[in-house]
Amino acid sequence: MSSMIYKTNVMGTLNMLGLAKRIGARFLLTSTSEVYGDPLEHPQKETYWGNVNPIGERSCYDEGKRTAETLTMDYHRGAGVEVRIARIFNTYGPRMCLDDGRVVSNFVAQAIRKQPLTVYGDGKQTRSFQFVSDLVNGLASLMDGEHVGPFNLGNPGEFTMLELAQVVKETIDSSATIEYKPNTADDPHMRKPDISKAKELLNWEPKIPLREGLPLMVSDFRNRILNEDEGKGMK
Template sequence: MTASQKRNLVTGGAGFVGSHLVDRLMEAGEDVICLDNYFTGRKANIARWIGHPTFELVRHDVTEPISLEVDRIWHLACPASPVHYQHNPIKTAKTSFLGTYNMLGLARRVGARLLMASTSEVYGDPEVHPQPESYRGSVNTHGIRACYDEGKRVAETLCFDYQRMHGTEIRIARIFNTYGPRMLADDGRVVSNFIVQALRGEPLTLYGEGSQTRSFCFVDDLVEGLIRLMNGEHSGPINIGNPGEFTIRQLAELVRERIDPSLDFTLLPLPQDDPLQRQPVITLAQQELGWEPTIPLRAGLERTIADFRCRLAA
């Protein structure tokens, strides 16, 4: 490793977002340790790097401490889709709290900078729209989504307490809805749900009337934002997401027209605490990071659909 290379630890590195980040770091000539317990990560996502001299793969659960020598910690480990984080809500809360606690302890011991992947879910079902970083949120502390929402909120708290008490260098990214290649087919997220249903010739499921809104950021744009945040001087939190707002029905229609315009919709009741609106204010990211998304939803969907076609046909 040269003096300019960084030793990077990516927790959740075999997951959807983590594997794309690993790709960017490896392509930049960095030294990467990918840490994952494979709950939602897949070894296939990082298979191209196995055996590379600057890549190491470690099977480990972040709720248990680990000792490593690294310069930067990209802490992405946590199930991020409702299907997966509600599967074992106690484990999800432990991952957010203990996982972040352990990674902050590691960062403090070795003097590493830590970027924590927080979420737009800290805003809950927002009463302020769109959501700036200054908004403190409207979260149901005992609902079925609280294990994730409150878990990430306390993870942010831990980060800032470590910064205040120990001088630990932290970066907090509040990630909004992200999509792209390598999403799991069964993750319950709306983009993957619609694409998989359409490719299988099934009706597309809308909850309520599909009038709730989301803002969809392509994974390449997200990774660029994370890299700029890690390399920048602002601790955050900073919203990283695409401010383009679409209703869920609009998304369903875009997917349907690209795969099979004859498909019908199935209407089901809204899940508990499902946010009705989600749209980031990205002024801070534009000012502090010089970042904004560049890939429009239609272009990103084309690449995501092509990836799902390939994997479902295998």
């Protein structure tokens, strides 16, 4: 599984860069805040090189995306391919997979299904959550503009996992409980973008705070989970 993640990031990016070179297309690399690893700088600027464990359990993704950025810049400098690089921070919204393992979709699906919200570790690790339409606007600004990047695209609003769980409870079910489980290896303690560069050069910043965006995601999840339950009942 891990090797497939790495191959997708590396070979997939190489294939697409080769295609962009052949047909003269502008290439967008959707990279990730994971390139910063477990950051020692807070908030994270694009100039920060990161703190990644190269042999860790989750390094296939971190290092795969870091390699993809390397390849993208090599093709830009060496072959004249027009490229853009976005480092995307946690994003949520309607149409996400119900069980994709991401924390927002986990919490929302669990609360709707009347299951305990699963918090890994002590729940004090932080993340920043942007609504999907803000991300789309940022990517459009990046592709329409003249700057290569990389650009952090994320919402600087920072929440601990316990704070996120509380917002989900307030939105869906105030009686929801929290279940603690051991933390996963190399889980970053803090994650918050510095978006000064995107504000200045792309004239972009996110507009939708978590408490506004979450209900839009919840209504979509509720409809799909309800349909899922009805389908099971009919079998």
